[in-house]
Amino acid sequence: MIVGIDLGGMSAKARLFGEKQSSPKNVELSPLGEEVCAKTHARDSIDTTIETLSELAKEAVRRAGKRFEDVEAVGVGAPGIVDGARGVVLSWSNFGWKNVPLGEKLSEKLKKPVFVLNDANAAALGEAKFGAGRDFSDSVLITLGTGVGGGIVLDGKLFEGYKGAGGEIGHTVIRMGGRKCACGRRGCLETYVSTKALIKDTVAAAKRDRKSALYALLEEGRKADGFLLFEGLKRGDECAKQVFDRYIAALGEGILNLANLIRPQAVLIGGGISAQGETLLAPLRKYVGERLPAKGFAPLEILSATLGNAAGIYGAAYFALERTVL
Numbered sequence: 206m207i208v209g210i211d212l213g214g215m216s217a218k219a220r221l222f223g224e225k226q227s228s229p230k231n232v233e234l235s236p237l238g239e240e241v242c243a244k245t246h247a248r249d250s251i252d253t254t255i256e257t258l259s260e261l262a263k264e265a266v267r268r269a270g271k272r273f274e275d276v277e278a279v280g281v282g283a284p285g286i287v288d289g290a291r292g293v294v295l296s297w298s299n300f301g302w303k304n305v306p307l308g309e310k311l312s313e314k315l316k317k318p319v320f321v322l323n324d325a326n327a328a329a330l331g332e333a334k335f336g337a338g339r340d341f342s343d344s345v346l347i348t349l350g351t352g353v354g355g356g357i358v359l360d361g362k363l364f365e366g367y368k369g370a371g372g373e374i375g376h377t378v379i380r381m382g383g384r385k386c387a388c389g390r391r392g393c394l395e396t397y398v399s400t401k402a403l404i405k406d407t408v409a410a411a412k413r414d415r416k417s418a419l420y421a422l423l424e425e426g427r428k429a430d431g432f433l434l435f436e437g438l439k440r441g442d443e444c445a446k447q448v449f450d451r452y453i454a455a456l457g458e459g460i461l462n463l464a465n466l467i468r469p470q471a472v473l474i475g476g477g478i479s480a481q482g483e484t485l486l487a488p489l490r491k492y493v494g495e496r497l498p499a500k501g502f503a504p505l506e507i508l509s510a511t512l513g514n515a516a517g518i519y520g521a522a523y524f525a526l527e528r529t530v531l
């Protein structure tokens with residue numbers, strides 16, 4: 206049995222998984238018990254946060270009615286820059302972590318092997334193995350949130366680049382000299398397709414066009430969030446349509462860059478916006494399909510991620526499974 210943990214800035218989640226030998230070469234994981242959750246705080250010391258994770262792992266096993274002695278390994282998806290080979294969080298700015306040996310410290314507490322990977326990569330691995338990517342050997346997850354994260358799975362394995370520093374899809378440039386990005390460059394995909402960018406663009410467009418339905422919605426006191434644009438679209442608003450078309454084009458260009466470079470079989474879209482389903486996916490497929498070379502020969506699926514917030518736990522558990530049992 207393996208415990209998967211997803212460490213975040215507000216909370217940590219964990220779940221126990223059991224292994225099932227599906228073929229001589231293939232072991233599958235199935236969730237046991239239920240997901241458990243604990244709050245995390247930036248003000249907590251490193252040791253306090255690690256104690257929280259330790260208790261959470263044990264709680265997940267208890268909830269499944271199993272004994273912790275029988276757990277083989279623990280996988281943790283952690284934010285920030287992670288050296289997966291050593292289990293060290295090199296830098297997590299929200300919590301002020303620098304060179305924290307998370308794997309080693311948690312392993313000392315739990316007396317079990319602990320494997321650590323970046324949380325976005327954990328989600329990509331989870332979706333690839335258990336979610337929307339399970340029928341494909343090569344998939345890329347793009348998570349559209351406050352930022353743009355994601356991860357690459359090639360030939361069934363996570364591709365992290367040298368020392369895990371690769372796979373930064375959000376920082377591929379789609380417009381040279383474009384919007385300023387937190388990474389120091391300009392025109393990164395993240396600055397056009399993050400939820401933050403979408404909301405900013407929607408509000409700016411509404412304020413430029415005071416006859417628009419978007420503007421009327423804001424005047425009615427509608428909150429400026431990621432759903433505002435889609436409400437405008439439902440009302441047939443031309444202003445909303447223009448913002449949406451630009452959003453699809455930006456996301457489409459990012460996907461085309463990926464497709465031209467590594468040509469996965471599937472691109473999986475995660476994050477809050479993916480709840481829009483076909484409203485988002487149909488025009489995105491059209492945009493990409495019209496510009497994708499060799500699409501008849503090597504087609505590209507664009508799908509919604511299916512595991513939601515649980516993807517990271519699944520991926521962390523699978524990462525630990527690969528390193529112990531497989």
Ligand SMILES: [Zn+2]
Pocket residue numbers: 375376377386387388389390393395
């Ligand atoms: Zn950037």
